[in-house]
Amino acid sequence: MYLAPNLNHLPHLSTAEFAHRIVQGDRLALSRAITLIESQVPAHRTQSLELLDKIYNQRTPSFRIGLTGIPGVGKSTFIEALGKEVIESGNKLAVLAIDPSSTQSKGSILGDKTRMGSLSRAPEAFIRPSPSAGTLGGIAARTRETMLLCEAAGFDTIIIETVGVGQSETEALFLTDVFLMLAMPGTGDELQGIKRGIMEAADLIVINKADGSNESLAKQAKKQLEIALHLFPAKESEWRVKVLLASGLHGLGVKECWKRLKAFREHTSSNGFFEANRITQNLRAFERLSEMGLYDLVRSVLGDDQLLSDIQAQLENGSLNEYAGALQILEPLRERFGIPKS
């Protein structure tokens, strides 16, 4: 799905001027830049990379928080409460999202201005819906670029939310410094609806809706979780996962949550993990960028937009194996570039 942004009615800006305006805090320039990087028009890609290279070293040092939770767990209400706390502490907050389902307008992350109404009106906050086209990898890459643009615009705290039902969490992990999982008490031993992989990745587990009649159930769940987590070795960050109780609706536990997030940043800055993790993430981002860029070039060179998706469909239904698939990509290129077979 091509998204060709209409940038024609606005005055043409050089990359340097564009970057300058973003860094000055010009919200319109920021929005235009995000629209540019979300464009799937190949020519816009080069412009985007140049703009990102330009603003890269002009960014505000930031703290990137991944936040996930299944629909129903109270994510928007919690983010709104946490967001207010972040801003009241003197920060500038951007809230972004990775939601592949938003392509079909059936996404769970809709109408942000309604969902987080009060937060969206705060001048120190900036809320942007998930990019809405392409593969999960493409969406994640565009979200990362949006995050960098926000940092250039002066936002020092970024929340990246995911819906908690697909592979988006893995992508969010690669974009963020700390990972927070929202859960809620269920009727049995287990917390409700949580994917095992997400729980294992979390640095902070917040049991939301821990109010009223649910309070004792939530306390019990917290206790059991803490026992379980204690038996597992520490994570690479050497941070011991914390379990908190909260109620986004009543604003309970939110201050404590922000305090713990900052403690995580302190801890991992001291032991070097914060910086090392960022370098690993940058390397991975480079790999993904090159990969996607190469695929775009290949499609331009071969003049075949469908080749890749046809191959993937055939791989999924088993009518083609991955080696034959790779040959279908690489052989035409080898011939085209006159590289001898042996």
Add this chain to the structure above:
Amino acid sequence: MYLAPNLNHLPHLSTAEFAHRIVQGDRLALSRAITLIESQVPAHRTQSLELLDKIYNQRTPSFRIGLTGIPGVGKSTFIEALGKEVIESGNKLAVLAIDPSSTQSKGSILGDKTRMGSLSRAPEAFIRPSPSAGTLGGIAARTRETMLLCEAAGFDTIIIETVGVGQSETEALFLTDVFLMLAMPGTGDELQGIKRGIMEAADLIVINKADGSNESLAKQAKKQLEIALHLFPAKESEWRVKVLLASGLHGLGVKECWKRLKAFREHTSSNGFFEANRITQNLRAFERLSEMGLYDLVRSVLGDDQLLSDIQAQLENGSLNEYAGALQILEPLRERFGIPKS
């Protein structure tokens, strides 16, 4: 590091003839094929892909077991005992390895014929050391291809071992149906030397060296682990992780281990996870193949072998950002192929 195999002294085989001999069980043909796919000579890559495409649908249905454990946990002894059990049950077993450190001859997986002496002499077994050149991704890709060749040669059970101290486990996860982690009792609550990420990935945790004076410590560790694991939601495979006690040295717990592995296969075949997981893995393998193939082509086209590693070094020390890095790869190609900038 270029590994240019000397295939000249052997009669030239067509891909079809080569494939035929492998499927017939000709061990020499199998070894030649593995040497071919491990070659880093670009021309050999095309031949390799064609051979793999040829044998792909002639493979024996198989069971792929990932096995990890830190040095000292008794991995070789355990694999030898498990291997014997597998063969005595009427199977043909190949044991492969992913060990990036083997490049420097300091790898932990050395001299397989000594390590697993008795197993290596069994005609139903085939043991091959880790490929020894290139990046971790390259090593994993070559191991996967070796695995497919072994399946074409009639091996129905594959063990892929990793050393347990790096990123090799993630790669092994993407190659296998089930993941077994070997641990041993420590002095405190925690099992000795285990990386958190590995424990979370395991489908089966085997506490080895659970004999003699260690037996009660091992039993206690098993109990605590089981409590902890029970509190976590089931994995995507809907398989509840099992903890077993074993002693590879005394052959204890090995029959039970093989029984549980087969139970896992049964369970995941019934609920469709086994097949779905394989498809996901095939897709990922295709992506990695295309990616690596594209990079090889790019290097041939640009005539610059160093570009990629220079960029990665600069990314690691922070002197270059990932967007500038991507531009350095993509821009020369865009110009070379005459693709307009906008």
